[in-house]
Amino acid sequence: MQTLEKLSAQLGTLLEQKQHIMTTAESCTGGGVASAITDIAGSSAWFDRAFITYSNEAKMEMLGVSERLLNTVGAVSEPVVIEMVQGALKHSRATLGVSISGIAGPGGGSDEKPVGTVCFAWASTNGWHKVETVRFSGDRCQVRQQASYHALSEIYQYLSR
Template sequence: METLSRLSEEVGAVLLSKKKVLVTAESCTGGGIATAITDIAGSSAWFDRAFVTYSNEAKMEMLGVSSETLSAFGAVSEPVVKEMVQGSLHHSNGTVAVAVSGIAGPSGGSVEKPVGTVCFAWMDLSGWLKIETCHFNGERAEVRRKAIHHALKELQKHFIDEQGSE
């Protein structure tokens, strides 16, 4: 697995070349995606802000996630990350966003959503939307690191694939 620093640099380069501005909405990663990004000098040219919405109240207040969605599906769900990613674009100057919510452990898991379950959503203002749920093995720090890496890797992959289709 490449380093987060190298991956962040590569994501930044492609976002800069496409004149895109990233915003993050993070729960289980606790701002880790934003940290990886802002560790890169010059990232202010392609990164706007991060919403660290660990509690359900923060998801509702800062991102507009509905209480009905949270009640029906739980915070770790594809419907919730979809609302998180939409809200992050609505409440920022971003043009592309990633949202993540998961169960990093060691507790908090269930049969339906075991520890290591992480939901992601990526979206941009041109209409691209990708939502998926992954399961990562490992201790809390490793689950979080894998989630951060995956969030950035999928951004990179999307823009590389997009370049290839132009």
Template sequence: MTGTSLAIQVGQALKDQQWLAVTAESCTGGGVSAAITDIAGSSGWFDRAFVTYSNEAKQDMLGVRADTLTEYGAVSEPVVSQMAQGALTYSRGQISVAISGIAGPDGGTPDKPVGTVCFAWADATGWMLVETCHFDGDRWSVREQAVERALQGILDRLNAMQ
């Protein structure tokens, strides 16, 4: 399924739930919010995007703790958990997705190779889901797969609530 068709489905599910989405993105650089806002009418179900590429931005804009970044690194489940929660705290949204990863071609390590992407989805009910994926391909491909996974995660949560 393409990002566009997923974004259309996410939009319909958000409208049905009467919720606003918010994104907190690092390695995707706003790709999820771009996919969402490519859909006409998205202002009715999308609140805002935080593109927090640097550690300082994650701290300043989303309230990610410095000690969490130091202990786990930016590409980690604890960091995306705090990003997702911060996105809800600092927006009018009821559901968020946070993404941090290594899109490449550089930056990978044996523990976190290129293609490692951490996700967290959170919502106003207190629910949260965190996962780490390993995507193959070049920088563009990793980012595209991450955008699609982020959208699918939002859609899965909204569908589970119906």
């Protein structure tokens, strides 16, 4: 597996070639994906903005996530990340986005959603979308790193087709 920095640089090249602008809506990664992207010189050509929506209130206020949905399925769920990425695209100039919500640990897990559970949604303004829940292992830092890498890797794979 390549480094997050190398992946970000390669993704930036692809985004620029395919004339996409990206946005992120992050919860458990706390801006880690946006940080990896903006570590790359010239990223302003293909990155618009990041929404770091750690609290449910932020998800509702900044991205338009439904309070009812948050109360019924919880923040770490596929329906919520779908609304997060839709909100990020709606409130940005981006053409491609990713959203992430998960349980990085060490606490907060349950039998249904153990520590390391991370939900992702990817979408583009041209109709592409993907939703996935992944269970990562390791400590808090490792879960967050793996989630950030996975978020960018899926976009890279999509654009490489």
